[in-house]
Amino acid sequence: MEPYLSLTVHFIDMDFNMKTKCLQTSFFPGDHTGQNIAAGLKQALATWDLEESKLVCITTDNDAYVILAAELNGWMRLQCFGHRLHLAIERAMKDHRIERAVGVCKQVVSTFSFSWKKKRELKKAQIDLKLPDHSLKTECPTRWGSRQAMVSRVLEQQKAIARVLSQDRGTRHLIPSWQDIDVLEAINKTLGPLVEFTDALSGEKYEAAVMGTPVGNTEVADDGASNQKKRKKGLSSFFKAPHSTAPGAEHARQLDQAIAFELQAYFQAGTLDTEEDPLGWWKLSWNLFRNHVLLSHFEIVWDSGLLVFIYFL
Numbered sequence: 001m002e003p004y005l006s007l008t009v010h011f012i013d014m015d016f017n018m019k020t021k022c023l024q025t026s027f028f029p030g031d032h033t034g035q036n037i038a039a040g041l042k043q044a045l046a047t048w049d050l051e052e053s054k055l056v057c058i059t060t061d062n063d064a065y066v067i068l069a070a071e072l073n074g075w076m077r078l079q080c081f082g083h084r085l086h087l088a089i090e091r092a093m094k095d096h097r098i099e100r101a102v103g104v105c106k107q108v109v110s111t112f113s114f115s116w117k118k119k120r121e122l123k124k125a126q127i128d129l130k131l132p133d134h135s136l137k138t139e140c141p142t143r144w145g146s147r148q149a150m151v152s153r154v155l156e157q158q159k160a161i162a163r164v165l166s167q168d169r170g171t172r173h174l175i176p177s178w179q180d181i182d183v184l185e186a187i188n189k190t191l192g193p194l195v196e197f198t199d200a201l202s203g204e205k206y207e208a209a210v211m212g213t214p215v216g217n218t219e220v221a222d223d224g225a226s227n228q229k230k231r232k233k234g235l236s237s238f239f240k241a242p243h244s245t246a247p248g249a250e251h252a253r254q255l256d257q258a259i260a261f262e263l264q265a266y267f268q269a270g271t272l273d274t275e276e277d278p279l280g281w282w283k284l285s286w287n288l289f290r291n292h293v294l295l296s297h298f299e300i301v302w303d304s305g306l307l308v309f310i311y312f313l
Helices: 034-047 064-073 081-092 096-113 116-128 146-156 158-166 178-201 249-267 278-289
Strands: 004-012 018-027 058-060 077-079 219-223 228-232 297-303 306-312
Touching: 004 034, 018 034, 034 064, 058 064, 064 077, 077 081, 081 178, 096 116, 096 146, 096 158, 096 178, 116 158, 146 158, 146 178
Parallel strands: 058 077
Antiparallel strands: 004 018, 219 228, 297 306
8 A cells, every 4th residue: 555645625716616626646655744744735735836825724634643734834724523523423333232233234244245146145035025126335434424324224124134144054143133133223323314414514515614694505416316406415404493384483583583693792792811700790791691591501521522512401
């Protein structure tokens, strides 16, 4: 395996369209230290006559040497939220029941991948059981969402898989137990929405770092099977308030708007000195932020490198 360094730029053209271009993928034989990576990135910009003064930020993973390279160059670094979400998911998957069930999945997929006879029998079982004519999927550790895709496909084809494996003494032990199926269903239910969210984060036709009007961020994907256009969820759709005509819906929207104005005023109020009592400040200012004082307290949770503000009503 040869070491390479790729440089991709994201920019907005004169018509305010998001553009992405991979400028180069160059051979990088030196040690991947922070100093060498920093120099390599500077050289790449110079090769394309790109001015550092126009660089807004650089998006990277959590590799220590890449972080150091950004610091050495004095570039603002934007952490890749999708990568951090993937790491958080991987940490959450570290449970012996999950590891066993996923391990069974991998063995099943591997068995069918390396046996054309098993694939043939799977096709027959799919026809008999009226299941979709789908192949099993393999998990790729570096591909986000591949585990959920593998689990979802095994669950879809579990009856056909059990029929084929039961016909061979050497593979009967690979049939997932009901305990494994329960765990796999829980994994699929949990990871499904996160896969959609990660997919939206990976969009290249809209700005994924910010949400809000007027960014509509909806991509249109081509469905090759039917030649029809189908809408793909954009990032803002996960944060869009649902519209409702139920009684009280208008009041709820007005309350949301009032809270939004209060929150904007709160952020513009200035920074409180660390020696001052925040409760004292709230005592003097609660009339200005009546909706916010309805929040009894908040906690700051640091988990898997993610800073999360959780409010309790």
